[in-house]
Amino acid sequence: MTGRILIVDDVDINRKLLEAKLHAEYLEVLTASRGPEALEICASESVDLVLLDVMMPDMDGYEVCRRLKAAPHTRHLPVILVTALDQPSDRVRGLEAGADDFLTKPVRELQLMSRVKSLLRLKILSDELRIRADTTANILGGADFLAEIGLGGLDGRVVVVDDGAEGFAGHSARILGTEHDCRTVGVEAAFAASAEADLVVVDLATSTFDALRFASQLRSGEATRRVPILLLAAPQDEARIAKALEIGVNDYLLRPIDRNELLARARTQIKRRRYDEGLRQSLRSTVELAVTDPLTGLQNRRFLESHLPGVIERARAEGRPLSILIADIDHFKQINDRNGHDVGDEVLREFARRIRDGSRASDLCCRLGGEEFVVVMPDTEGADAAQIAERMRRLVAETSFECAASAVAVTVSVGLAVFDHRTDDVASLLKRADRSLYAAKHGGRNRVAQLAA
Template structure:
């Protein structure tokens, strides 16, 4: 995995050592020797990761990190503090400044590269979701949510540890802030993880009753838990396990003996990151939904219907089954807008779409074609059935008044409907044009009626020797 890494340190030999180590692993390394230059380079060159020294003159690493995280253009760049400081208070200050991790000099090569790879994997995924969100926002599909920290008061944590002492300690640390589940058995933990919707898994790497790395691997391999953050508890003697765990996909770790403040900060960081990731993913799926649906009615839009109709016709051709299409138009709808206003017109459109939805089957595709026109695609349906459904819907529209303006106004409305059925080698364009001509005839002949336009071959005939499916 190649990436651009910014190394920041006021001591030139330290920069050169890290630059050499990273270059051997084929990373593109850029350097800065003070905080001001680091901020400028980060903004201009957008590195994938920053290795940041803490003890620098004029502007220390804590301040640099705070400024990076305060700027939306650089806030997403992972920052690893690299320093000679080793006190827990220093690590906590670095994490509270927004750093993603804290490495102590002299930096162990295996730990460094495992952390770099882990953070780069995460950034690549987050960048993809951010890009999709920004694209959707630019297209006006969604509006960007603010990037303030979200409430984590009742986030859910699953602790998998068979050490009674550390379990008691974590219960005390987490109890007031989080919903915590304690499970010493790996098999039971897997069951809980698959259905628990947790925000974080805390796993001890020194268990004697199960293989913690296998559990971490299982979490990363299952669709339900693939995005779940994993925080591990590690003894100094378990360094090899830690390195392997980072390669598998562990997000973070806390060394034993556990410092309560460090555990709290790292836990909070992972949960906030997951909530941000979940928001990006939700916005992406929401933007996809909005891109194919009509915002007023919730029905599919014309673009989606056109593409989907092509697929339906291809499948129908293979199965030798007809597809019917009806186009509906509200009669004299302009009078509604002109007389009562567009807000009433919108209410009518929404109610009309609800009646369509209530009158068609689950396999049918209903969409807003534009303005007051709607289309219903009915797979595996002959013209007789489609005509019956159309007539029932026409009567339901004409016989039941539309109640609008919070029940203060009732409107008697009607609709015209054109119906047709697909023939062999039918294209979506020709099918829709034929249905539209039938609708035009219904309008021309007096409205409030259904006009049926048969195809050349109204019912498909199955070739000899091919069994029904």
């Protein structure tokens, strides 16, 4: 995973130690020794995450965090406060200032990297949503889709998964019930309850089910994959906590549970959940006619033409990988001629559903027109893009399309192109993907082709 991390600490040796650990994980690092310098860097540079010391002269880390979270340009930049302060009240103060997490010095490498990678993954998805919102605003005349999205973290729908024992889960539920609509359920009912939740709380120490497997299953479910998960854990569970963050748990709280810290962490996760869901709903409701293909529900050529330049500029500026593919249904005219245009429309709708199923949450699927489709894959190297393209090809070819009470065999040819930071622009990237598509057609169809830059 790539990312650009800003380390802010007034002690030179602290910056160098953190920098060495991050470089070892192939992350790009910027440094600052004062709060005002950090604010200036975040305003002018591309930064993915901030590691922020609390005790600094002139402006402490709490104030820097508050200013970052108050500015529209940096409001959603992940911030981890790093300090020798280790009291619950210190953590609560940091969370209330808007920090996404709080690490205590000396920072252990496993703890640091699991947190950094987890927050980077979340930021990649959030960035993609905001880029789409900006694209939509430009298309529709500068409308501000973010201004009316609620950012509050109170009165959430919280599900606490309890194994029936009188332990930390039940204690947490009583605390959370003072600010939220809190339900306590067994693991059998947890999946259905979680689909409507703003936050799910689960105890790592439960003896009647595997908490990590449960979290993994939540992340793999269509209805629950975006619901925040808060894990209750013991200090000696560090390795399992790291695994939990790796599989998609959003946050954790160490026992013994501090009431104020639990409430602060819950508010932070619910606020983020509401923002992301509000953004998705805003995009769905306001953009549908302007940038959505009415037949397939995918975004259309107009959106792609406005969106792709920003994606390419971001990839070039930040040195990130980017791949795109163009998919074309094989012999689509014959499908229309043999079965009629109504069946052809059903094929297009089902084809769109299958390529969505074969893509990831961060990918953008568009219909160019006719039987031609584009998938934009940010942060995706060529080898990974080839696997995604092949998975889409198989999803189409291996099962017939059931249309108008008859089975229609459908295959697709796919052309793949990987962004070259030195030479590519929108036109050249699309042209190379189109040439690759032609090569797939010429090579016999029902295949993936990729031509060199």
